[in-house]
Amino acid sequence: MRLVAPVFFLFRTLVVVLVALYFVLAIGVITLRYVVLPQVDTWLPQVELAASRALGLDVEIQALSASWHRLHPELELAEVTLRDSEGQVVLALPQVRARLSWQTVIRQRPELLHLWIDAPQLSVRRSADGTVALAGIPLFHTDPNRAGDALDSPEVDQAPRGDEAESGALAWLRNQRDIQVHDARLEWVDATGQLPSTVLESVDLRWRSGRLRGQRLALQVPGSFPGGENLDIRVHWREGLLAHLAHPANWGDWRGAVYVAASRANLAWWRPWLGARAPVHLQGLAAFRLWGEFEADVAPRWHGNLALRNVSWQGLPRGPALALSAAAAKVQVSEGDLQLQWQASQGLLALPRVFAHPLPLESSTGSASSPLQEFPDAWEFHEVVMHAGRPGERAGGVLQGEWRATHDSPLGVARLKGELLHGEVGAITRFTPLQANDEVSEWLRGALRAGSLISGHFELEGPLQHFPFAEESAALGHFHLAAEVSDVAIDIVPDEQPGWPLFSQLSGQLTIDADDLFAEVEQGEIRLDSTRIAIEPSRLSIIDMDSNSRLDVQANTQGEAAAYLAWLKASPLLAAMDEIPEDLTLSGNLSVPVRVQLPLGEDEDIAERLQVEGAVQLAGNSLSLQSWPDALDDLQGRVDFSR
Numbered sequence: 001m002r003l004v005a006p007v008f009f010l011f012r013t014l015v016v017v018l019v020a021l022y023f024v025l026a027i028g029v030i031t032l033r034y035v036v037l038p039q040v041d042t043w044l045p046q047v048e049l050a051a052s053r054a055l056g057l058d059v060e061i062q063a064l065s066a067s068w069h070r071l072h073p074e075l076e077l078a079e080v081t082l083r084d085s086e087g088q089v090v091l092a093l094p095q096v097r098a099r100l101s102w103q104t105v106i107r108q109r110p111e112l113l114h115l116w117i118d119a120p121q122l123s124v125r126r127s128a129d130g131t132v133a134l135a136g137i138p139l140f141h142t143d144p145n146r147a148g149d150a151l152d153s154p155e156v157d158q159a160p161r162g163d164e165a166e167s168g169a170l171a172w173l174r175n176q177r178d179i180q181v182h183d184a185r186l187e188w189v190d191a192t193g194q195l196p197s198t199v200l201e202s203v204d205l206r207w208r209s210g211r212l213r214g215q216r217l218a219l220q221v222p223g224s225f226p227g228g229e230n231l232d233i234r235v236h237w238r239e240g241l242l243a244h245l246a247h248p249a250n251w252g253d254w255r256g257a258v259y260v261a262a263s264r265a266n267l268a269w270w271r272p273w274l275g276a277r278a279p280v281h282l283q284g285l286a287a288f289r290l291w292g293e294f295e296a297d298v299a300p301r302w303h304g305n306l307a308l309r310n311v312s313w314q315g316l317p318r319g320p321a322l323a324l325s326a327a328a329a330k331v332q333v334s335e336g337d338l339q340l341q342w343q344a345s346q347g348l349l350a351l352p353r354v355f356a357h358p359l360p361l362e363s364s365t366g367s368a369s370s371p372l373q374e375f376p377d378a379w380e381f382h383e384v385v386m387h388a389g390r391p392g393e394r395a396g397g398v399l400q401g402e403w404r405a406t407h408d409s410p411l412g413v414a415r416l417k418g419e420l421l422h423g424e425v426g427a428i429t430r431f432t433p434l435q436a437n438d439e440v441s442e443w444l445r446g447a448l449r450a451g452s453l454i455s456g457h458f459e460l461e462g463p464l465q466h467f468p469f470a471e472e473s474a475a476l477g478h479f480h481l482a483a484e485v486s487d488v489a490i491d492i493v494p495d496e497q498p499g500w501p502l503f504s505q506l507s508g509q510l511t512i513d514a515d516d517l518f519a520e521v522e523q524g525e526i527r528l529d530s531t532r533i534a535i536e537p538s539r540l541s542i543i544d545m546d547s548n549s550r551l552d553v554q555a556n557t558q559g560e561a562a563a564y565l566a567w568l569k570a571s572p573l574l575a576a577m578d579e580i581p582e583d584l585t586l587s588g589n590l591s592v593p594v595r596v597q598l599p600l601g602e603d604e605d606i607a608e609r610l611q612v613e614g615a616v617q618l619a620g621n622s623l624s625l626q627s628w629p630d631a632l633d634d635l636q637g638r639v640d641f642s643r
Helices: 004-055 103-107 164-174 241-246 267-277 425-431 438-447 471-476 561-570 572-576
Strands: 058-069 072-083 089-100 112-118 121-126 131-134 137-141 178-190 198-210 214-225 228-237 256-266 281-295 298-314 321-334 337-350 359-371 378-388 395-404 413-424 448-463 478-490 503-513 516-528 531-543 549-560 585-587 589-600 611-624 632-642
Touching: 004 058, 089 121, 256 267, 267 281, 281 321, 378 413, 395 448, 413 425, 425 438, 425 448, 425 478, 425 503, 438 448, 438 549, 438 589, 448 471, 448 503, 516 549, 516 561, 531 561, 549 561, 561 585, 561 589
Parallel strands: 112 178, 121 178
Antiparallel strands: 058 072, 072 089, 089 112, 121 131, 131 137, 178 198, 198 214, 214 228, 228 256, 256 281, 281 298, 298 321, 321 337, 337 359, 359 378, 378 395, 395 413, 413 448, 448 478, 478 503, 503 516, 516 531, 531 549, 549 589, 585 611, 589 611, 611 632
């Protein structure tokens, strides 16, 4: 019983205190709602002072009104102007609506549940010394001599720029729960001149912050902007973003995720933002979606999808160039490597210091990787499949290897090898080295009439500026291509009239070593009407395609004597011989080795340069003329001829 009285007394006291507190709060709320808020405009100077202290900027408010939303008061501000310490306007807000938190009373500074801003004009500026500021509030510092430093470099200055008041604005902004900006005009101005000034219209921004959910930022441009259409940027930080902006020790300490997307992106507009890694030429349209993850002490991870249309790219002046009608790619960045997978169709690949003519691309698929520290100056290619060429010159293959840019080689150093999947013999003309003289290229284009490349392989290693590594460059690298050929048709002297009968149905192996071309023929034929001359194992070569080139054909042939007479009459050899009587007949089979040599790259007429020599092997043949009483039978011996 002795304990009951004290307990009852304490309970009664607590009830009285709670009831009194309730009435005090109720009176306070009623007073605030029906007495203070209706006359809130009289508190305008005090509101301006409180906002100035919170932001660290001079705040001016043209008009102020208040209303009530459930248990929270709301303020509506018109024509809000923020000025820096020098009196310059850094932000003008036509209309602002704020819903206050009751923590405003406890913390003695504005604490907001929600903040709505309509049609503001925001300015992001990079000063001549590299300081990037939003609405006059310094965020971080970049190297003013690098165009893409703000994007390329993961580190910024160790010490914040600006005074404590400017950092206070970010600290206050960090603590606000929900900020929505609608129909903003966002302007980027770069006083260093490294990046183009640009303006984004109709921008929607939203900032949400919470101790448990982290901080989220969304920026959307629903219409068109100079760099494309439908820009969408979303960022989620699980640690304080603005704390890093106010005290940027290292951007690598951030933890969170980012998403960036756009459609019909104008690649020419984006090119300067790539900084030192930007190619000298980039045009076309792209749609992309990129996701990124950041975590302290862990390399950032990225992955994304890109769709490209009518794209042209060139990495270096007079360097490789690529044009594509359409392409799709997947990008992934993890563990310090960039990995790329692609599918492309209809384009041109130009290697102006390697091949004389661009390579028309039908399609290409493959994957490649590059260490981020060396990107884009080092690539490793994995199973790259390419189909290229025009009708009569088509070829397809798969390659793998690596390429690396160096100070000594403008085109870089390559180590590539691959397999030939299919091809037409005319494709050889597309892979003629730039160093080959013009007449070699013309002979290949005119002489190779038909045929297929069945299978083969190639190897290339060395500085590409010395391709194909001939003569004095032989010690710097090597180039080797070998392919099985079939059904090949060759016009030995394509420019001479009357022309030579075609060497057709040739099969064998084609080899290119540096600037030397060899063809080991296993079999073939020379066909004239109903007659046929068989071509037995033979050899064709062009030695030193870049200078002092010489075509050398050593053919071993066998067939009916009548076929040889028809060939002789149809070839230019007849011009160097006396006329053959029409009634001359030669029966039996003949074996005729013949050698044709033609210097390429000289100014003399082909008829003056062409050299032909051979031998007719007689083995029991018969020769007759109508004017002869008897035929010459069982002829044995050898008849040499030359031109």
